[in-house]
Amino acid sequence: MLDKQQIDPRLYREAMSRFGGHVQLVTTAIGAESRGVTITAACSVSDAPATVLVCLNNSNPKNDIFFKSGVFALNTLGAHHHNLADAFSGRTHLTNEERFAVGKFATLVTGAPVLEDALASFDCRVTEIKEMSTHHIIFGEVVGVRVSDARPALLYMNRNYHTL
Numbered sequence: 001m002l003d004k005q006q007i008d009p010r011l012y013r014e015a016m017s018r019f020g021g022h023v024q025l026v027t028t029a030i031g032a033e034s035r036g037v038t039i040t041a042a043c044s045v046s047d048a049p050a051t052v053l054v055c056l057n058n059s060n061p062k063n064d065i066f067f068k069s070g071v072f073a074l075n076t077l078g079a080h081h082h083n084l085a086d087a088f089s090g091r092t093h094l095t096n097e098e099r100f101a102v103g104k105f106a107t108l109v110t111g112a113p114v115l116e117d118a119l120a121s122f123d124c125r126v127t128e129i130k131e132m133s134t135h136h137i138i139f140g141e142v143v144g145v146r147v148s149d150a151r152p153a154l155l156y157m158n159r160n161y162h163t164l
Contacts (some may be wrong), residue, residue: 020157023085025075026054027105027113028066034113035065036099038089040156041135042074050142052122055135063136070126071110072140075118079152079163084115108144119153121146 021040028035041055052074056063066072077085086092087102094102105113108123115121124140131137152163 017159018157020155020162023077023081023154023156023161024054025077025081025084025088025115025118026056026066026072027075027115028069028072029112030065030069033065034100035062035096036088036113037063038077038085045139050122050145051127051139052124052142053137053139055132055137057134058131058136059134066138067129067136069112071112072124072126072138073108073110073112073114074122074124074140075115076120077115077154078117078119079154080117081115081154082161085154085156085161108146110143114144114146117148118146119148119151 024039024042026037026039026042037056039054043053045051045053054072054074056066084102087094087099100113104116106116108114110123110125112123114123122142123144124142126138127141128139129136155162155164
């Protein structure tokens with residue numbers, strides 16, 4: 001267990017806003033219920049076996065579906081996905097159905113929603129979930145991949161979207 005934090009959480013968040021990250025959409029589904037969240041806390045863990053991780057806030061009860069479903073898709077967003085990123089971040093206050101209507105989704109292997117025009121999509125089976133303070137770290141073995149044409153990436157830094 002970590003010792004109590006000595007750094008002011010507001011100062012930490014302000015400093016982290018300077019940390020640029022690629023914008024991702026993580027999605028999952030159980031039966032007819034689906035969920036998607038815009039995140040920047042995701043990365044590759046290994047290429048053999050292909051493994052990624054995502055970090056999700058555990059204070060939102062709607063994220064429980066990620067901890068129960070056993071699957072998720074990590075969708076890498078491009079500059080053309082600015083509206084989609086806003087929709088799944090909660091900034092636009094859309095319903096879940098309205099959020100998913102902003103993009104076109106399909107499935108690959110696991111049944112998790114995969115964004116059809118994502119720069120890359122990683123369809124994953126959950127291999128481990130670790131709780132760390134305010135977040136859960138979800139590790140997923142990649143069982144399906146879809147790659148689209150190379151296009152500018154959507155990044156988030158200084159509390160704004162940027163492209164690269």
